[in-house]
Amino acid sequence: MKQIKSIVGNNLLLITILLALIIRLINIDFPKFSAEEAQVASRANFLISHGTDELGRKLPFIFNSSYDYQLPLTSYITAFGVLIFSNNDLGVRLPFILIGILIVILIYFISKILFKDKKLAYFSAIIAVASPGLVFFSKIPNEYIVLIVLMLILILLLLQEKINKFFIITAVILLLMTSKLAWFITVPIILLSFFLRNDLSRGEKINLIVLGSIPNILMVYIFLNIPQGGRSLIENNFSILNDLSIKNGIDRLRGQQIDGWPNLLDRILLNKSFLIIASFFHWLSYLQPSSLFGQIDASGKFGFLNQGGLSKIIIIPLLIGLVHLIKEKNKKVLTFFLFAILLSIPGALIYPKIEIGVLIIILPFLILISAFGMSKLKSAFVNIVIVFIVFEAILNSFFISSNVKISNTDRPFWIKQIVNEAYDYSKVAQVFFSDKIAPDPAPFIFWYTSAAPPISSKDNFPYKIIQRDIGAIKIINSDRISYQCKGDKINYFFLNEDESKTFEKNATTFQNFDTKFERIYADNFNQDRVYLYKSSICLKQ
Amino acid sequence: MLETMNKQILILLLIIIFGSFLRFYRLDNIPVQLNHDEISQLYDLKSIVGTGKDIYGNSYPLAFPSTGDYKPGHYIYISMIPYLLFGDQEVTIRIAAAFFGILTILGTFLFVKILTKNWHVALLASFLIAITPSEIFYSRKSFESIIGVCLNLFGLFYLIKGLTLRGLNAFIYIGILIMTLAMYVYTSYVITVPLTLLLIFFIYWKKANLNRNSFFRIVTLWLICIFPLIFITFTNNDLRFRASSVFLTQDPNLGKLIGLTHNPLKAYFDLVFVKYLNQFNPVFLFVNGLSLTNQTMLDSGPLMIVQFPLIIMSFIFLFLYKEFLFQGKFLFFLILIAMIPSSITFDDFSPHRSVFAFTLFSIISAFGLYWLIHVIITSELNKLFQSVLLGIIMLILTLNLTYFIRIYAFSYPYEKSQYxxxxxxxxxxxxxxxxxxxxxxxxxxxxxxxxxxxxxxxxxxxxxxxxxxxxxxxxxxxxxxxxxxxxxxxxxxxxxxxxxxxxxxxxxxxxxxxxxxxxxxxxxxxxxxxxxxxxxxxxxxxx
Structure with a gap:
């Protein structure tokens, strides 16, 4: 027994890493891809096989998505995975799984350096291993997990006795190429890291700030100079500036006729400064307990069903950590708390949308505070916590059917069969595929079939482009087309239920016989979702 | 000492007068009309006073079928007093709640004073209760939960007073009696009162120097007090129907979750856990939890916006200075208990079931306000600057209260009259x-x-x-x-x-x-x- 304890004790980190790997490898093809992830995955394949992205552009620096520009690092990391491990779920996901494990190791070492307590470092690692938020995001190609690992690498580099400027600037540049969120948080990370060590001279601090700021400023400058760069920032990172709900609300409330109520009071109480209050509380909602421990995302797109960013039971050590932070005035724990606060502030600017990524990137710091809290608990309770969180993480990873079902719309795995058949039909006929079947169907077609990207693209910086032509497959917006003619050839139509009724009515008129669907495809809940028609009716736009 | 006591009483009286004004001023037409609960209670009250029966012909029912929701009859029977005093008018049905809302201010003072032995904190807590949106809102409608809040506070006052005297005494009995009364008044307290009693006795048992004999006497008293409630609950189908009609089992999300997971136990646990944590959403608590408008962020929470920084300061103060650490922990656990009822009902958010939790949050925010004022007064700043800072605090509190009045008295009818x-x-x-x-x-x-x-x-x-x-x-x-x-x-x-x-x-x-x-x-x-x-x-x- 003592020998076993000794072996385990000496290899605890290895065991933790192994556990992290197992939890992330179980059901490797879960979560099923969303449109954005399918786009990154298929893009990675095209970068390796064709040297182009999905729009036909040769090795671009800025990529396109249906809602924003995408910075390059995530896509090229995915491409690297495809190159090494081939074009399948393993190839696409493995780099991120490995990044997820690296995060666990980095959290361990950061904790060990700062707290100088191996036990506390293990607590940090184990909480990170089992964190539902980190596990989920480790299994999909996304920028947030890359952002976290680079952020932690930067912090670790800044904590080294000898500051290596080359590595730091490399980490900064890579960070800035991962996500626009990094542009808001890179310099704060450097500044906050100064609180974690007392030995930096003023000159060294200034050097580091400059090292972080200059690439940051350059990156923003370059971005603003690309077409739609400013628009991208306003729409996706400063959407509070575009939001009219507060202004309209103020106008509406002020417009209510109130006898005897001084106008001046309304001007004082109801004015645009309310935007500050709204964005402040919007920011606070990122830190609310139900997102952290209850349900990170009810739709199932960004988290396990009824799981927060952290395991439920971690609420206790986190609260204890915060209490001891106040009691002991622990500077390091306070710095982690400030990290969590400052790094989530960009979320306030994205009002009224909730950007789940903001919540994910603060998890490592909450983990460190929770580990600190765990170190204050009695060992019996700590053991219960560890068993609970590991058990919960394994259960989350094993039993995924409810998660697959709940993400019926945002992660439509049922679309795989449909796009494959559409692709097969497209080899012999024109196929019309409705864009109401799934949000942005093109990435699913690229990912699940062997459809090839266009040869070239005229647009160097495509912004929010939805691809509509993939070989003989045309993705149609049924609101903008009419079925008003009869053609010579037979075409295939994949439509949703509402569209199918309109289609049958029009097709019957033009073909002079009843048009009925050839086939119905069901979704995760076995609800009829997609109707296939074969008809010579043509489209007018 | 007499002078200090007189000062306390005077300030408390002023706070109560101000709180009374906020609760009674234009009670007849703010809110603008009696809602369906109020009109049904008022007419059933008229019917009971006149004939001893409700409109369906039921004699002195314990649960009024009313509009199909089987309201517990306590509020109607309590309202018989203002009905007999003030007659048959619309405002009569709101008087009982307003009255108990005012008593809540006194109850807060007594409870906080006995808990902290600090009359400054007690007065600040009563002041905040007097102006907190949820207290004013629920005092101005015929809502029985506010009576429960009042009873809880007085009950806690007597209990703590009794337990700090050491040995079994009349105050402990009175406290248990009053708290048990709250269980009769509103269903939420059926859950929170037993847990609160457990908590309080767990904390104070050793201090109170109570023995096994005392334990049996207390438990016996409590069982005698709740026996009628248990009897009524099991024999009255209407009351059971009422409870079951709002329980978690009516939440369609539960059915959906069970359908997905095929694990009812896990589904129950997960849903309750998420609902419970949702009650602590800062947007709900400080911005729009009362749902008085349709303008998302331009609304009112149960607590004022300014109470958010005060609560943060309270937690820092309580753990940093330890002067009131025990009291802070006690209040924290009380809040955790008080939030339970709303997490086991079908609503996503049901602030009317968490009214006591909001009261406790207001009390906690008083510690932050106390610390802030204390820092200013004991600082080395000159008197003028201190006065300016204190004036700014008062101004911010006044603006918050004015904002709530603006939304409640004027925007609420415009935005939500159909409801x-x-x-x-x-x-x-x-x-x-x-x-x-x-x-x-x-x-x-x-x-x-x-x-x-x-x-x-x-x-x-x-x-x-x-x-x-x-x-x-x-x-x-x-x-x-x-x-x-x-x-x-x-x-x-x-x-x-x-x-x-x-x-x-x-x-x-x-x-x-x-x-x-x-x-x-x-x-x-x-x-x-x-x-x-x-x-x-x-x-x-x-x-």
């Missing part, structure tokens, strides 16, 4: 003014602006504003199936226009959802009833 069945009072008065002119009158309470919903309690509005004698209503009122009721020649039912348009000498009152207003001959529309903001709600059609 308090406005203009059913006007409809009822109109119906009676036209009663003699028609053979029959049909009123369909299905209305709404963006989407239709069926207004509740139409029969009560008609009975009350028609000054109908309860004995008449008891004999004449028919409650038929499928949303059909009648009082005399007034029929409250669903309009089916293809048939109803052929009726003769009839007055039909309905909305755009039940009558094709645009296709109708305009001459037939003899009256239009508008919502508070002027949007058309209902039409009177003469056939």
């Amino acid at each position: 308090i069945e406005y203009p059913f009072k006007e409809v009822s008065q109109y119906i009676w003014s036209q009663y003699g002119n028609f053979d029959n009158i049909i009123f369909d309470p299905k209305f709404g602006t963006i989407q239709p919903f069926v207004g509740v309690g139409a029969q009560y509005y008609i009975a009350y504003y028609g000054n109908l004698e309860p004995i008449f209503v008891q004999s004449e009122y028919l409650d038929l199936k499928d949303r059909q009721m009648s009082i005399g020649k007034i029929k409250i039912r669903q309009i089916y226009w293809p048939n109803d348009k052929n009726l003769k000498n009839i007055l039909i009152i309905g909305s755009k959802w039940t009558i094709p207003i645009n296709e109708l001959d305009k001459a037939k529309i003899i009256h239009e009833f508008a919502l508070y903001d002027g949007q058309p709600a209902l039409y009177a059609i003469k056939l």
Whole structure:
């Protein structure tokens, strides 16, 4: 027994890493891809096989998505995975799984350096291993997990006795190429890291700030100079500036006729400064307990069903950590708390949308505070916590059917069969595929079939482009087309239920016989979702 | 010491007077009309006082069938006192809640004083209770939970007083009695009071120097106190129906979750856990939890916005200085208990079940305010600057209160009048003014602006504003199936226009959802009833 304890004790980190790997490898093809992830995955394949992205552009620096520009690092990391491990779920996901494990190791070492307590470092690692938020995001190609690992690498580099400027600037540049969120948080990370060590001279601090700021400023400058760069920032990172709900609300409330109520009071109480209050509380909602421990995302797109960013039971050590932070005035724990606060502030600017990524990137710091809290608990309770969180993480990873079902719309795995058949039909006929079947169907077609990207693209910086032509497959917006003619050839139509009724009515008129669907495809809940028609009716736009 | 005590009493009196003003000023028309709960309670009250029966003919029922929700009767019976004192008027039904709302201020002072032995904190807590939005809001409607809050505070006062005296004494018995009364008043306290008693005895047992004998006596007293409640609950189907109709099992999300996971136990646990944590959402607590407007962030939470930084400061103060560490922990656990009821019901958010939790949050925020004032007063700043800073604090509190009054008194009726069945009072008065002119009158309470919903309690509005004698209503009122009721020649039912348009000498009152207003001959529309903001709600059609 003592020998076993000794072996385990000496290899605890290895065991933790192994556990992290197992939890992330179980059901490797879960979560099923969303449109954005399918786009990154298929893009990675095209970068390796064709040297182009999905729009036909040769090795671009800025990529396109249906809602924003995408910075390059995530896509090229995915491409690297495809190159090494081939074009399948393993190839696409493995780099991120490995990044997820690296995060666990980095959290361990950061904790060990700062707290100088191996036990506390293990607590940090184990909480990170089992964190539902980190596990989920480790299994999909996304920028947030890359952002976290680079952020932690930067912090670790800044904590080294000898500051290596080359590595730091490399980490900064890579960070800035991962996500626009990094542009808001890179310099704060450097500044906050100064609180974690007392030995930096003023000159060294200034050097580091400059090292972080200059690439940051350059990156923003370059971005603003690309077409739609400013628009991208306003729409996706400063959407509070575009939001009219507060202004309209103020106008509406002020417009209510109130006898005897001084106008001046309304001007004082109801004015645009309310935007500050709204964005402040919007920011606070990122830190609310139900997102952290209850349900990170009810739709199932960004988290396990009824799981927060952290395991439920971690609420206790986190609260204890915060209490001891106040009691002991622990500077390091306070710095982690400030990290969590400052790094989530960009979320306030994205009002009224909730950007789940903001919540994910603060998890490592909450983990460190929770580990600190765990170190204050009695060992019996700590053991219960560890068993609970590991058990919960394994259960989350094993039993995924409810998660697959709940993400019926945002992660439509049922679309795989449909796009494959559409692709097969497209080899012999024109196929019309409705864009109401799934949000942005093109990435699913690229990912699940062997459809090839266009040869070239005229647009160097495509912004929010939805691809509509993939070989003989045309993705149609049924609101903008009419079925008003009869053609010579037979075409295939994949439509949703509402569209199918309109289609049958029009097709019957033009073909002079009843048009009925050839086939119905069901979704995760076995609800009829997609109707296939074969008809010579043509489209007018 | 006498001087200090006089000062305390004077300040407390001023706070109570101010709190009374906030609760009683224009109580008759802020909110703008009695909602369906209030009108049904008022008319049932009139019926009980006059005949000893409700409108359905039930003698002194424990649960009033009312509008199908089987309200516990306590509030109605308590309201008999203001009814007998002030007579039959609309405001009568709101008086009991307002009164207990004022008593809550006193209860807060006593509770916090006995807990902290610091009258400054106690006065600040009472002041914050006097001006907290949830306290004012729930004191101005006929809502029994505020009585429960008051009883809890007094109960806790007596309990702590008794337990700090060491040994079993009368105060402990009084405290248990009062807290148990709260369980009779509102269902939420059936869950929170036993847990609170467990907590308090767990904390104070050793300090109170109580032994096993004392334990048995206390438990025996408590069991005797709750025995009638247990008996009523098990023997009264209506009360059980009421409880089950709001329980978590009515939440469609639960069914969906069980369908997904095929694990009912996990589904229950997960849903309750998420709902419980949702109650602590800062947006809900400080920005829009009371849902007084349709403008998302331009609304009011149960707590004022300024109470957020005060609560943060409180937690820092409590753990940093340890002077009130024990009290802070106690209040924290009380809040955790007080939030339980709203997490096991079908609503996503049910602030009316968490009213006591908001009271406790306000009390906690008093520690932050105390610390802030203490830092200013004991700082080395000159007196003028100290006064300016204190003035700024007062100004911020005043602005927050003014903002709440603006939203509650003025925007709430504009934005949400349809949800308090406005203009059913006007409809009822109109119906009676036209009663003699028609053979029959049909009123369909299905209305709404963006989407239709069926207004509740139409029969009560008609009975009350028609000054109908309860004995008449008891004999004449028919409650038929499928949303059909009648009082005399007034029929409250669903309009089916293809048939109803052929009726003769009839007055039909309905909305755009039940009558094709645009296709109708305009001459037939003899009256239009508008919502508070002027949007058309209902039409009177003469056939």
